Each structure stands twice: as C-alpha cells, then as structure tokens.
Amino acid sequence: MRASRTFDILYVMNKNTLFLIALSTLSVLANAEDKPKPTPEMIKPEVTLSEADWKKRLTDEQYAVTRQAATERPYGAIYEEFEKQGEGTYYCICCGVELFTSKEKFHSGCGWPSFYDASTAKNVLERVDHSAGMRRVETLCKRCGAHLGHVFEGESVSANTPTKRRFCINGVALNYVEKGGKAPELLELTNAAVEKKKEEVAKEAGVEVQKP
Numbered sequence: 351m352r353a354s355r356t357f358d359i360l361y362v363m364n365k366n367t368l369f370l371i372a373l374s375t376l377s378v379l380a381n382a383e384d385k386p387k388p389t390p391e392m393i394k395p396e397v398t399l400s401e402a403d404w405k406k407r408l409t410d411e412q413y414a415v416t417r418q419a420a421t422e423r424p425y426g427a428i429y430e431e432f433e434k435q436g437e438g439t440y441y442c443i444c445c446g447v448e449l450f451t452s453k454e455k456f457h458s459g460c461g462w463p464s465f466y467d468a469s470t471a472k473n474v475l476e477r478v479d480h481s482a483g484m485r486r487v488e489t490l491c492k493r494c495g496a497h498l499g500h501v502f503e504g505e506s507v508s509a510n511t512p513t514k515r516r517f518c519i520n521g522v523a524l525n526y527v528e529k530g531g532k533a534p535e536l537l538e539l540t541n542a543a544v545e546k547k548k549e550e551v552a553k554e555a556g557v558e559v560q561k562p
C-alpha cells in the first residue's frame with residue numbers, strides 16, 4: 351500500500367514535472383520566435399564611437415534618428431527630395447557603408463523613403479522591436495548600429511514588389527549619391543576595434559601579440 355502510494359506521488363510529480371518542462375519549452379520556443387538570435391554584430395557593431403563623437407559628426411536630427419531611434423516627420427523636405435532622386439546609391443549617414451540603391455526603391459506613399467530590399471543585405475540588420483507598444487522589425491546599419499527604420503511585410507503597398515516587403519527608412523539616415531558620383535569614405539574603425547582585430551588575426555596565426 352505504502353509503496354503504491356509512493357509510486358502515485360512520484361507519478362504525479364513526474365507528470366507535473368513533465369508538464370512544467372513542456373510549458374517552459376513552449377515559452378522558450380515562443381520567445382525564440384520573437385527574439386532572433388543576436389549575432390555578435392548586433393551586440394557590438396564594427397564601428398563604435400562615443401556619443402560625443404557621434405554628436406560632432408551628425409546634425410541634431412541625424413543623431414536623434416540614427417543613435418536614439420527617433421522617427422523623422424513624414425512627408426518632410428527630405429522625403430520630397432527622395433521622391434525626386436533618380437539612379438543612385440544610398441549610404442549610411444553615420445559610417446558610409448552602402449545600404450540601398452535606387453533599384454530597390456519604390457513609391458509606397460507612406461511619407462518615408464521606401465525600398466523593397468537592401469542592396470547589400472549583409473549591411474542591414476533586422477531585429478524585433480517592441481517599442482511604441484507594438485511588435486515591429488527594426489532595421490539597423492550592421493557596421494555602426496545606426497537605427498534606419500523598420501521593415502514591414504504583407505501589406506498591400508508592397509504586394510507588387512519582388513519581396514513583398516517595405517523597408518520604411520528615415521531619409522536623414524541615408525546619404526544619397528547619384529550614379530557616377532563619389533561614394534563617401536568609410537568611417538575608420540576605432541583604435542580599440544583595430545587592436546582587437548589584430549589580436550584575433552595574430553591568434554589565428556599562432557603568433558603572440560606583444561603588448562606595450
């Protein structure tokens with residue numbers, strides 16, 4: 351009798367444990383779906399400057415949008431310019447890396463520059479953003495972490511584009527250079543990043559790095 355009772359208790363415990371494990375697995379899966387695995391680049395961009403240095407390089411509006419994730423006013427002067435721009439390339443205003451070209455540009459009528467894809471996908475990061483009380487996918491410059499805007503899917507405005515996606519980008523985050531123009535210079539890596547890279551390369555080659 352006692353043995354059977356012990357067995358019952360163990361059985362109930364196991365059932366509960368299994369239930370709890372199942373629940374926590376589901377919760378982990380749900381979270382995993384919502385939070386894409388952060389890549390090292392997401393955590394630490396290649397180019398890192400102090401806030402004071404970014405402020406020196408950018409206008410107040412560029413700083414607010416790219417470094418503080420603000421949103422520019424829709425249908426502003428920059429949007430009107432964007433609508434008139436012809437063939438060309440759009441570079442990151444902060445670090446100069448290529449992000450979009452006029453080939454992926456389309457007229458969405460939303461009031462912000464719209465592209466259906468990034469010209470160089472490896473330069474644009476996407477991550478889930480829960481700010482402003484909604485779930486959106488934020489887009490950032492992979493090289494310097496600049497906030498660019500958001501990407502939306504399944505809307506009627508982008509239904510006729512090859513990707514059916516709308517990269518809704520703040521115009522102030524972009525540096526437009528018309529076709530045939532000179533690309534902006536890439537912002538140098540910080541000294542700390544350069545030193546780290548040297549160490550990584552040396553480590554791979556099996557060389558001891560001499561530190562001062």
Ligand SMILES: [Zn+2]
Nearest residue numbers: 442445491494
């Ligand atoms: Zn950048």
